[in-house]
Amino acid sequence: MILEGKIWIFGDNIDTDAIIAARYLSTTVPEELAAHLMEDIKPDFPDLVKPGDIIIAGNNFGCGSSREHAPLAIKGAGVSCVIARSFARIFYRNAINIGLPILECTDDLSFMVSGRDKLQVNLEQGLITHLQSGRTFQAAPFPPFMQELIRQGGLVEYVKSRLGKKVS
Amino acid sequence: MSKRSGSTMVEKILATKSGKDKVEAGELVNAKVDLALGNDITAPVAIKEFERFGLDKVFDPGKIVLVPDHFTPNKDIAAAEQVMVLRRFAKRYGIKHYYEVGRMGIEHALLPEQGLVGPGMVIIGADSHTCTYGAVGAFATGVGSTDLAAAMAIGEAWFKVPQTILFEYDGILPKWVSGKDLILYTIGQIGVEGARYMAMEFTGSAIDDLSMDGRLTMANMAIEAGGKCGYVQPDKVTFSYLKGRAKKPYTPVYSDKDANYIKVIQYDVNLLEPQIAFPPSPDNVRPVSQAGGIKIDQVVIGSCTNGRIEDLRMAARVIKDKKVSPKVRLLVIPATQLIYRQALEEGLLTTFIDAEAAVSTPTCGPCLGGHMGILASGEKALSTTNRNFIGRMGHPESEVYLCNPAVAAASAVAGEIVHPEEVM
Numbered sequence: 001m002i003l004e005g006k007i008w009i010f011g012d013n014i015d016t017d018a019i020i021a022a023r024y025l026s027t028t029v030p031e032e033l034a035a036h037l038m039e040d041i042k043p044d045f046p047d048l049v050k051p052g053d054i055i056i057a058g059n060n061f062g063c064g065s066s067r068e069h070a071p072l073a074i075k076g077a078g079v080s081c082v083i084a085r086s087f088a089r090i091f092y093r094n095a096i097n098i099g100l101p102i103l104e105c106t107d108d109l110s111f112m113v114s115g116r117d118k119l120q121v122n123l124e125q126g127l128i129t130h131l132q133s134g135r136t137f138q139a140a141p142f143p144p145f146m147q148e149l150i151r152q153g154g155l156v157e158y159v160k161s162r163l164g165k166k167v168s
Numbered sequence: 169m170s171k172r173s174g175s176t177m178v179e180k181i182l183a184t185k186s187g188k189d190k191v192e193a194g195e196l197v198n199a200k201v202d203l204a205l206g207n208d209i210t211a212p213v214a215i216k217e218f219e220r221f222g223l224d225k226v227f228d229p230g231k232i233v234l235v236p237d238h239f240t241p242n243k244d245i246a247a248a249e250q251v252m253v254l255r256r257f258a259k260r261y262g263i264k265h266y267y268e269v270g271r272m273g274i275e276h277a278l279l280p281e282q283g284l285v286g287p288g289m290v291i292i293g294a295d296s297h298t299c300t301y302g303a304v305g306a307f308a309t310g311v312g313s314t315d316l317a318a319a320m321a322i323g324e325a326w327f328k329v330p331q332t333i334l335f336e337y338d339g340i341l342p343k344w345v346s347g348k349d350l351i352l353y354t355i356g357q358i359g360v361e362g363a364r365y366m367a368m369e370f371t372g373s374a375i376d377d378l379s380m381d382g383r384l385t386m387a388n389m390a391i392e393a394g395g396k397c398g399y400v401q402p403d404k405v406t407f408s409y410l411k412g413r414a415k416k417p418y419t420p421v422y423s424d425k426d427a428n429y430i431k432v433i434q435y436d437v438n439l440l441e442p443q444i445a446f447p448p449s450p451d452n453v454r455p456v457s458q459a460g461g462i463k464i465d466q467v468v469i470g471s472c473t474n475g476r477i478e479d480l481r482m483a484a485r486v487i488k489d490k491k492v493s494p495k496v497r498l499l500v501i502p503a504t505q506l507i508y509r510q511a512l513e514e515g516l517l518t519t520f521i522d523a524e525a526a527v528s529t530p531t532c533g534p535c536l537g538g539h540m541g542i543l544a545s546g547e548k549a550l551s552t553t554n555r556n557f558i559g560r561m562g563h564p565e566s567e568v569y570l571c572n573p574a575v576a577a578a579s580a581v582a583g584e585i586v587h588p589e590e591v592m
């Protein structure tokens with residue numbers, strides 16, 4: 001799967017409260033959550049972020065509570081992929097389970113310009129290309145079944161199709 | 169130096185269960201699950217997800233365990249309704265391991281005791297302390313409710329193969345120092361994120377000498393260091409624990425001598441003191457000698473961390489022929505029915521009751537501020553549980569200190585946090 005999008009850069013330890021504040025947790029509809037994505041740390045972000053955009057972050061992205069609403073809000077905004085130096089463990093699981101592609105890349109990507117530069121991401125290879133400079137970076141690639149999971153739109157859909165195949 | 173090309177125990181288990189010869193840390197795998205666990209809080213959500221699959225059977229009714237332990241015996245109507253969801257699901261799908269009140273225990277004490285977990289297994293649970301079963305040489309980790317739903321349907325779960333830190337504890341544990349102190353000390357040293365994503369392998373002469381109860385306590389708190397799992401390689405202690413207990417044959421798996429650990433951390437334990445984790449974080453750890461004079465209102469001895477028979481024996485030894493301070497409420501909660509009975513037969517419960525402690529049927533209860541011992545504002549508790557976050561045992565302005573059962577018992581007598589020797 002090849003993704004291409006404009007980047008938005010965030011720092012270290014972006015917690016799930018920053019991604020989506022607790023006061024919005026009465027819904028699980030991704031689009032409704034997306035209207036408040038990163039609101040407390042970047043108030044204009046819900047207006048700026050466009051479908052296909054890519055979030056770049058530092059260490060421990062998604063730390064704090066285990067709320068599945070955080071990756072749902074990001075997915076609801078149409079963000080195609082999150083690239084971070086590291087993710088908090090439960091966020092990582094939850095993101096994959098709801099079908100949000102995430103990549104861990106330890107290279108320093110902070111030289112890029114937030115809200116302007118564009119990346120191309122090859123999920124199969126974990127290859128990240130900075131389109132302005134042509135420089136490439138390597139993240140851990142996704143094995144086939146994980147790509148399948150993302151392609152299906154998450155764990156529930158993946159399981160459904162697996163079960164369908166077994167029956168037919 | 170030759171490249172370290174061996175595998176850790178966890179890497180080997182995940183390789184086998186995902187049908188591969190070898191896996192590397194960082195790799196994502198899809199592995200067969202030998203056991204999937206849910207409780208009265210997390211299973212209802214998973215059951216709702218499971219129903220979206222429209223299945224008339226689970227992948228294997230013998231490999232799913234449902235334990236209502238958090239708010240049972242039912243704390244209120246909401247709790248009763250949640251347990252009803254589990255009970256109905258268990259009946260409808262023929263779940264073999266559903267444990268009703270009167271036969272149950274706190275899940276992470278119950279599963280090892282019942283011989284449901286063993287070496288080489290992959291175990292997931294929709295509860296963060298599922299990591300406990302690493303003590304018997306399994307790969308066991310906490311997951312979300314969606315993961316549990318999927319596992320109940322197809323018997324698989326995906327994992328990112330964790331890197332492993334090797335912790336080596338050398339020496340002989342001083343009197344009154346236990347597995348709880350080893351793990352509290354470790355978390356104090358590396359911090360609550362010190363092992364994020366990672367497996368923690370516990371080894372060294374102090375671990376060789378440690379009982380299974382002590383090992384279960386250590387693996388239980390791997391999550392408090394951010395760990396994905398904590399484990400001890402199977403050995404004599406493991407095999408004698410499993411003898412006559414394991415429900416199924418098992419295949420022990422060991423780390424290679426040249427396994428690729430990300431870090432090796434060594435501790436000399438000869439002079440280790442009992443450890444206290446101060447609020448509001450399990451890594452805020454100090455030796456008991458630096459915790460003197462902290463007055464406490466409640467002491468809890470129990471939970472999946474320290475509610476096993478050895479813990480109760482240790483506490484009873486300290487408190488025998490003494491009285492709980494009039495300023496303190498002591499709650500003793502054996503972690504399972506079997507432990508409860510054993511404590512009864514050994515006279516431990518009489519010792520506690522004579523000391524004027526309250527003894528209860530198994531439940532998570534106060535550990536998560538559920539019921540049976542909630543704190544008022546401004547109150548302080550000393551507890552053998554595993555978490556001391558703000559408000560964990562009740563009011564947001566109450567505080568929880570964590571310790572081993574001997575310190576808990578001694579402090580209940582003294583009315584303040586003390587070393588067990590001070591009351592002996």
Ligand code: SF4
Nearest residue numbers: 274471472532535536
């Ligand atoms: S005893 Fe406490 S930590 Fe253990 S399962 Fe129950 S609530 Fe969780």
